[in-house]
Amino acid sequence: EPVQGEGGVNVPPEGYLSGLRAICDQHHWLLILDEIQSGMCRTGKWFANQHEDALPDVMPLAKGLANGVPIGACLARGEAATTFGPGNHGSTFGGNPLACAAALATIGALEKTGASANAARQGQRILDGLRANLTSQNGVVDIRGKGLMIGVELERDCRELIARALSRGLLINVTHEKIIRILPPLIISDAEADQIVAGVTALVTEFFKSA
Numbered sequence: 435e436p437v438q439g440e441g442g443v444n445v446p447p448e449g450y451l452s453g454l455r456a457i458c459d460q461h462h463w464l465l466i467l468d469e470i471q472s473g474m475c476r477t478g479k480w481f482a483n484q485h486e487d488a489l490p491d492v493m494p495l496a497k498g499l500a501n502g503v504p505i506g507a508c509l510a511r512g513e514a515a516t517t518f519g520p521g522n523h524g525s526t527f528g529g530n531p532l533a534c535a536a537a538l539a540t541i542g543a544l545e546k547t548g549a550s551a552n553a554a555r556q557g558q559r560i561l562d563g564l565r566a567n568l569t570s571q572n573g574v575v576d577i578r579g580k581g582l583m584i585g586v587e588l589e590r591d592c593r594e595l596i597a598r599a600l601s602r603g604l605l606i607n608v609t610h611e612k613i614i615r616i617l618p619p620l621i622i623s624d625a626e627a628d629q630i631v632a633g634v635t636a637l638v639t640e641f642f643k644s645a
Contacts, residue, residue, distance in 0.1 A: 436482035439471035442613040443585025445578050451488035458491075464514050466492040471583070474498035475544050475620055478554025478581030485580070501543075503536035549620040550581075556627045557581040560616070563631030573642040575612075582622065586614040586634065588641075595637050604633040614638075 436451055438444040451467075458465040467490035472482035476498060479485055483493075491514040495507045506525035510517070544550070561579050564586060568574045575587040591611045599606045607615040618630060 435468045435472060436485075436488070437472045437477060437580050437583055439583070439615070440609055442587065442610045443579055443583055443615055445580050449486070451483060452486040455486075455488045464491040466490060466494075469493050470496045472580075474540070475550040475553050476581055476583050476617070478557060479550055480544075482580065499540065500533055500536035501540040503533055505533040505537055507537075544620070547621065552622070553581040553620050556618070556622050556624070557584065559624065559627045560584055560618070560630055563628065564634060567631065567635040568638055571638060571642065574638065579616075582616075582618050582620060584616040585609075586616070586638065588612045588614070588638070592641060595641060599633065599637055602633060602637075604630070604637070606634070606637075 435441070436446070455465055457463070465488070467481075467483050467488070469481050469483070473493075473495050474480070474497075476482070477485065481493070483490055489511075491510065491512060493509045495509065496505060499505050499507060504526075506528045508523065508525070557579060560582075561577065561584060564577050564584070568577060568586065573589045575589050577584075577586050579585060589612065592614065593608045593611055595614065596606060596608055607617070609615050614634065616630060616634065618626070622630075
């Protein structure tokens with residue numbers, strides 16, 4: 435994954451992906467980048483690998499590709515594209531007419547609304563706000579992200595915050611027991627971004643005060 439999702443919103447250092455590309459080219463290996471969670475404008479680019487010169491040979495897509503309609507796709511180029519022939523590889527939701535129509539409509543909407551630019555801008559707004567409010571908070575290990583793929587790592591198990599947040603109208607997830615994962619809609623507004631910052635700040639601050 436160019437940005438690990440379930441792994442805790444881990445963003446690789448600059449040059450990591452392009453370095454992988456160079457190593458694969460040197461040894462004639464395929465570079466396979468899983469963009470199922472990080473693709474479709476989520477990180478501020480159509481695909482997270484576009485933040486660097488790291489064009490993959492194989493790229494799986496799903497989830498955001500059809501905006502919630504179940505779909506799976508596997509893109510390949512060059513020699514990798516000749517490996518499979520028609521009927522060699524399938525997907526439960528991959529090629530049916532409804533899923534494909536939903537994917538085409540989603541791509542059109544993302545282009546029309548400038549979703550990648552909004553994800554980059556609003557993601558930075560949320561990151562800046564959370565860092566300003568929580569960097570000095572005891573118990574906060576790290577605040578990281580790329581576009582609208584954001585993680586706040588705490589020093590201890592914080593899974594209870596999922597229910598607390600939901601009761602306040604805030605939808606978050608916790609992965610690896612102590613990393614708050616925030617994946618807002620790509621159409622999020624300034625006011626909604628600020629609401630996330632205020633809501634997560636309050637949750638985290640109260641969490642450590644009650645410890």
